[in-house]
């Protein structure tokens with residue numbers, strides 16, 4: 180990880196680039212099988228889901244459409260405010276569509292609980308969730324997650340789309356930051 184060590188900001192790597200690539204391939208194969216012969220609309224949640232959306236969509240052997248939403252719950256901090264606002268809505272009408280929401284992480288689960296409720300109110304044929312990472316706090320909300328890349332412990336993580344104050348999204352792996360980064 181030397182080239183992108185970001186000047187010693189990283190503490191440890193939790194999921195390597197190779198592990199991510201392999202898992203994306205497995206998830207894409209499952210999704211292909213589950214949606215065989217069906218329409219599929221991937222909905223990526225900006226900005227964190229950009230990497231997983233791009234890799235998953237390319238991994239599918241299935242025709243799909245891609246749309247994006249931006250919602251805000253975290254701002255620049257490391258804990259969810261629980262208050263979700265739509266910053267950018269979908270361009271498409273999802274009535275009668277099979278929607279697969281694509282996320283980088285489900286942490287408190289507050290963002291997706293709210294978002295799934297919002298999407299379901301629009302009359303889609305189905306709404307499922309695919310996330311690269313799920314953290315243990317998500318078990319305390321009522322959220323069915325069909326496709327999960329990795330279950331990770333309750334630590335703040337960066338890389339593969341995940342940011343800390345908008346940085347580190349372009350790391351090709353998922354890792355934790357050294358304490359000095361938070362302490363300034």
Ligand SMILES: O=P(O)(O)OC[C@H]1O[C@H](OP(=O)(O)OP(=O)(O)O)[C@H](O)[C@@H]1O
Nearest residue numbers: 225226227252253285286287288289290
């Ligand atoms: O399960 P939760 O505790 O609600 O947290 C998960 C959400 O928080 C992050 O987004 P953020 O609002 O930081 O925006 P970003 O994707 O632009 O980084 C992440 O990408 C998820 O969307």
Ligand code: HPA
Nearest residue numbers: 286334335336337341342
């Ligand atoms: O661990 C995390 N890292 C980055 N963004 C996040 N949003 C929720 N949890 C996280």
Ligand SMILES: [Mg+2]
Nearest residue numbers: 227253341342
């Ligand atoms: Mg974020």
